[in-house]
Amino acid sequence: MISDQRAQDTVNQIRNIMISERRSPRTVKQYSFLLEVFLEFIKKPLEQCDSSDIEKYKFYLATERNYSKNSQYLAVQALKYAMKVKDIKIPKNLTPPKRSRKMPVYLSENESSRLLRASSKNPRDYNIVNLLLNSGLRVSELCNLKSEDVEFDTGKIMIHGGKGDKERIALVSDKVMESLKSYYKSKLERKVNSPYFFTSNKGSMFHTSTIEKIIRTIAKEAGITRKVTPHTLRHTFATNILKNGGDIRFIQTLLGHSSISTTEIYTHLDSDTMREMYKKFGPKYNEELK
Numbered sequence: 001m002i003s004d005q006r007a008q009d010t011v012n013q014i015r016n017i018m019i020s021e022r023r024s025p026r027t028v029k030q031y032s033f034l035l036e037v038f039l040e041f042i043k044k045p046l047e048q049c050d051s052s053d054i055e056k057y058k059f060y061l062a063t064e065r066n067y068s069k070n071s072q073y074l075a076v077q078a079l080k081y082a083m084k085v086k087d088i089k090i091p092k093n094l095t096p097p098k099r100s101r102k103m104p105v106y107l108s109e110n111e112s113s114r115l116l117r118a119s120s121k122n123p124r125d126y127n128i129v130n131l132l133l134n135s136g137l138r139v140s141e142l143c144n145l146k147s148e149d150v151e152f153d154t155g156k157i158m159i160h161g162g163k164g165d166k167e168r169i170a171l172v173s174d175k176v177m178e179s180l181k182s183y184y185k186s187k188l189e190r191k192v193n194s195p196y197f198f199t200s201n202k203g204s205m206f207h208t209s210t211i212e213k214i215i216r217t218i219a220k221e222a223g224i225t226r227k228v229t230p231h232t233l234r235h236t237f238a239t240n241i242l243k244n245g246g247d248i249r250f251i252q253t254l255l256g257h258s259s260i261s262t263t264e265i266y267t268h269l270d271s272d273t274m275r276e277m278y279k280k281f282g283p284k285y286n287e288e289l290k
Contacts, residue, residue, distance in 0.1 A: 046082060049083075
């Protein structure tokens with residue numbers, strides 16, 4: 001909470017608009033917090049903000065709050081959104097810093113297999129890991145997945161309200177779908193009364209932090225020492241599709257990216273994989289000389 005009531009009213013208004021637009025809970029929380037930080041800093045109504053305030057705020061984020069470029073980027077996006085919603089002219093200098101592209105962390109095939117084996121003690125956890133590894137779902141999409149969205153006969157999974165409130169179709173293999181069907185049957189036998197496909201032991205909807213904890217625990221049991229998150233499994237899915245010859249546009253569609261540049265970050269290949277692909281697809285001129 002911030003001290004000025006008018007500023008707090010602005011934050012509440014923006015928060016309610018985001019909720020009505022079905023923005024993800026994480027986005028609502030982050031944008032609301034970052035707007036509070038800005039209004040507390042400038043100590044005047046958002047409508048009176050000018051380019052001078054923006055410069056001071058960006059300097060404040062970088063030097064006093066020690067925000068990384070990614071955090072600064074998010075802060076700018078939150079402020080842009082609030083101004084757009086309130087029909088305020090956005091200052092020209094309200095631009096995010098350029099972010100460096102980090103190579104995404106993904107699991108090897110051996111690590112993926114170990115993760116699946118370690119999760120197999122619990123049918124629910126196994127199907128969570130299996131689905132994330134084989135569909136590229138975001139953790140929020142997995143938590144919001146409803147039983148009616150899983151089409152067992154077609155192998156399709158309907159994703160509603162994904163990032164940016166977009167809808168798309170996720171695909172899985174027959175083997176993965178059979179496993180999901182078996183899990184769902186056992187859930188019906190236990191008479192779990194919930195519209196959500198994956199639920200807690202009490203039958204309630206999962207929070208994303210709970211899924212993250214489940215994945216961390218399983219990774220530890222599998223003997224994987226580095227950090228593993230649900231997003232790591234999304235990276236793994238995309239990387240394997242590319243390694244196996246998948247077209248980047250196809251991967252973009254599967255992941256639900258609006259921009260191809262985002263997909264290029266997800267599917268950045270390491271040097272060993274590039275060497276393997278070069279051997280397979282590179283020029284073969286010199287072979288004729290042998």
